[in-house]
Amino acid sequence: MRLVRLLALYTWRELLQTLAWRAFLFTLVANQVVSPLLGLAVWSAALPGDRQISEYYIALLAIQLMTVSYEHHTFANGIYAGALSQELLKPQPIVVGVIGTNIALRIWHLLIGLPLILATLWLAHASFDLRPVLVAAPAVVLAAALRFVWTYGLTLSAFWTQQAQGVVGFGETLIFLLGGAAAPIPLFPAALRPLGEALPFRSMLGFPAEIAVGILHRQQILMGYAWQLLWLVVGVLLTRALWKSGLRRFTAVGG
């Protein structure tokens, strides 16, 4: 209970602090929306007249904004500069503050991106049914959690290398290619489709969009949720192990 209140406080504090550099926030959002918009342009040209593909990419745009993670910028710098040592003295898990920052940034991304989402909806004459969107909602939450765990886990490489941002950048390339941004997984060549469905990247981005568009039947939806939960458990366990061994290496400044 205490942790939940702390998390809420951290989120609220970060929401307000972010206001101080709101202009920069707009540029971050601009950068995040590019890949779904490019996907929308490419696939609308490749499959002209296909309404579902536009709807898929508009859903993907919203999900992208709700799952952004910047731990490689926010948290890695604390490790490099040694500021992490102050956090370590506080009587609470460090990850609470990281999650608070993450949620605050996501809320801002969604708010700023909302006009764009509505504009693309209107321009593409797209519409969503309420039921599939409701079924997709928990998947968005799981995707957001999984994306955070993925980025945070890769960011922990900062304990060992100076290249944490590059490592996370590599991870983002994987999400772009295999998560459903470069191409929706159902449009993958048949031989690659099972791989795309099993890897964790679809669970971070494409899966909720597929549900929202209504191209999955019940069996596939249940299977997708199972993959999401499985990868989340695996991710949390791995990240905890990484954090423990990384912390043992951490020597603050001058060590």
Add this chain to the structure above:
Amino acid sequence: MVRLLTLFCAGVSLSLRRLLAFRANLLFQLFTTVTSVIAGLAALAIVYARTETLGGWTLGESIVLLGTYQIMSGVLATFIEPNVQWFAGQVRSGQLDDILLKPVSSIFLVSLGSCAPLGLIAVALGFVVLGAGFGELGVAPDAWSTLSWLVTITTGVILTWASRVLLAIIALWAPALELDVVYNALWQFGRYPVTLYRQPFRFALTYVLPVAFIATIPARALIHGLPPLLLVVSSAIGAAAIGVVLAVWRAGLRRYTSATS
């Protein structure tokens, strides 16, 4: 002019030597660049498994375009970005004074004074992708197409330099504005032929923002060649862009009042 060139080469050689001191970074950058190129090619392959042409471009042509885009991105990352990236900060802190006092053209030092040779990996890979594209097309570019490509890509480099520098020197008027990330976002749209985008975006990306010059126009030139008149127009656009940057730079410097005043 010769002096500027010598200075430029000295800067490149210094950066190269500094780079070789950090070989692990070099390997890592090679790895990430290769993966992003492979990701780009794979994305194209998936799209073209579903369609014959994309905005009127075949698979081979799109690969040539991707290669050109890689080359241009590498040039941007190597020679332009490392210079102008922190320009707004230099204006705010007054460090720009340092540059203005040096006995060389200030716009040269601001925009081309140093470089980050790691980006050259992307340039080299871009040429590999170009080769792959022509392998897919089953033809080789003739002399005229190659000349057209050289002319248009030079214009592309100049326009990239000009637009990026103009964006940076807005800081002389509005120091709080940082638009680099937006520039990078727009840059991504150069990855595909501009014919892909709907009007009015296509118009904007061709004539207002020089996104078409990043890859679409040079790739078209390399595949089909361009009429001589267009090459002349392209060179004129490049020359005009340089003139605009110099004029805006002078106007901006008149506003600059250093940090303490």
